[in-house]
Amino acid sequence: MIIDDLVKELPPGRVITDPDQIGAYCNDEHSYVTPGQACAVVVARERDDVVAALRWASRNRVPVIPRGAGTGIVGGTAAVDGCLVISLAKMTAIRELSAEDELAVVEPGVINAELDRQARKLGLMYAPDPSSYETCTIGGNIATNAGGLRCVKYGVTRESVLGLEAVLADGSVLRTGRRTIKGVVGYDLTALLIGSEGTLGVVTEATLRLRPAPKQPPVTVAAEFPTIRQAAEAVWAIIRCAVGPSLLELMDRTTLVAMDEWRNIGLDPATGAMLLGQADGSDAQAAAAVMAQCCEAAGASVVAVSSDEAEAAQLLTVRRTAFNAIERLGACLIEDVCVPRSKLPEMFDAVTRIAEQYKVLVPTVAHAGDGNLHPVFVFDRSLPEIPAEVWAAADELFRAALALGGTLTGEHGVGTLKRHWLGEELGAETLAANLAIKRALDPLGILNPGKAI
Structure with missing residues (x-):
């Protein structure tokens, strides 16, 4: 059997062939994509494992599904029948942390939060912080160009990646980028690989930009509004003031009700939305004062400003666990559209209209400072598949985002x-240009087939 050849080419314990064990590697957290059955799993511990696996797959024309922690929610790591899964989760070395050059060199299985914790010991930080930062991996973040709560100031993953090492479909090793902040030699292959969802190469090392960690605790602004539109208008007002918030997160009433029923957050019956903002740096107090003024001018019923770290952590926990509260309401199709920030009020109006039109519950949270909304379509958990009215509502929501100059996905991927x-x-x-690039780097079409493009 050809699997025997793969087992022989790799060190003992690297290849899983037991069907009962393989199943755990065949899908991500989205339960409504039915995965196929992989023929084997390679648990890579070093780059050469990935090289050997891809050479074998290329010779035998076996589809390959690269996989990190499996925290994605769009079926990006769903197996196809007969494929080989390459798990990078055991490649967890932080090879270098340089305080002098403010960079890190890491393997793809490093957990996002762990890199940030290690960087903080040097007075630095790793800026991207997706909601799953305690479990998601750097490799997965790179594959989807993940964002997070801090990206309004520090950017998404792309802004923190200086260079990559990736193994191409034929097993050859590609090195892109550099250790410097600037550099324009050759095409920007680093940016091309970021967000490519494992369809162009398998990342085995990343050189990442670190940033100075703020020396003082951030100042937090919490504001409650009668309506979600007023909260969205406050966000746009804050952006126009150019005060540089480090965080602007928005939750609608349906989300807050779910959280209140779960954690008893003391929700006021008149609150239709909550906006959480933060500012860090030497001008944080002044920036927070401007944000508070913008909230008041937009009609906030309550505005509170605090420098207390414990209080800020408690508020951010509410935001980070919002999806946990929503999931208690039923099965969820978690979506991710992004619009220009000036169009946030219109997009929230569209979400409200679509939810009412299709009679679907759609709690929505947002990385509002980026114009990135996460509407969640909730439906009966006992149903075997996503119901037609949910897909119809999602379809109209996608088209509404595109009509406003937005995009289908800000950070979750396709x-x-x-x-x-x-x-x-x-x-x-x-689309044709995208496919031409795919064919150039993966002529056999074996890398994560059926995903992204």
Whole structure:
């Protein structure tokens, strides 16, 4: 059998062939993508494991699914029948932390939060912080160009990646980028690989930009509004003031009610939305004061400003656990659209209208400072598949975002779920260019087939 050849080419214990064990590696956290059955799993511990696995897969024309921690929610790591899964979760070395050059060199299985913790010991930080930061890996973050709560100031993953090492479909090793902040030699292959969802190469090392950690605790602004539109208008007002918030997160009433029923947060019956903002740096107090003024001018019923770290942590816990509260309401299709920040009020209006039109519960949270909304379509958990009215509502929501100049996904990726709408955003010519790049780097089409493009 050809699997025997793979087992022989790798050190003992690297290849899993037991079907009962393989199943745990065949899907991500989205339970509504039905995975195929992989033929084997390679648990990589070093780059050469990935090289050997891809050479074997290329010779035998076996599809390959790269996988990190499996925290994605768009079916990006869903197996196809007969594929080989390459798990990078055991490649966890932080090879270098340089305080002098403010960079880190890491393997793809390093947990996002662990890198940040190690950087903090040097007075630095790793800026991207997705909601799953305690479990998601750097490799997965790179694959989807993940964002997080701090990206309004520090940018998404792309802004923190200086260079990559990746193994291509034929097993050859590609090195991109550099250790410097600037550099324009050659095409920007680093940016090309970021967000490619494992369809162009398998990342085995990343050189990442670190940033000075703020010396003082951030100042937090918490504001409650009668309506979600007023909260969205406050966000746009804050952006126009150019005070540089480090965080602007928005939760609608449905989300807050779910949280109150779960954790008893003392929700006021008149509160229709909550906005959490933070400012860090030497001008944090002044920036927070401006944010508070913007909230008041937009009609906030309550505005509180605090420098207390414990209080700030408690508020951010509410935001970070919002999806946990929502999941208690039923099965969830978690979506991720992004619009220009000036269009946030209109997009929230569209969410409200679509939810009412299709009679679907759609609690929504947002990285509002980026214009990135996460509407969650909730439906009966006993149903075997996503109901038609949910897909119809999601379809209209995607089209509304595109009509406002937005995008189908800000940070979750396309995966399996959103390929149907790619043509609507990219157009025929741009899609053809994407496919040409795919064919150039993966001529056999074995890398994560059926995903992203």
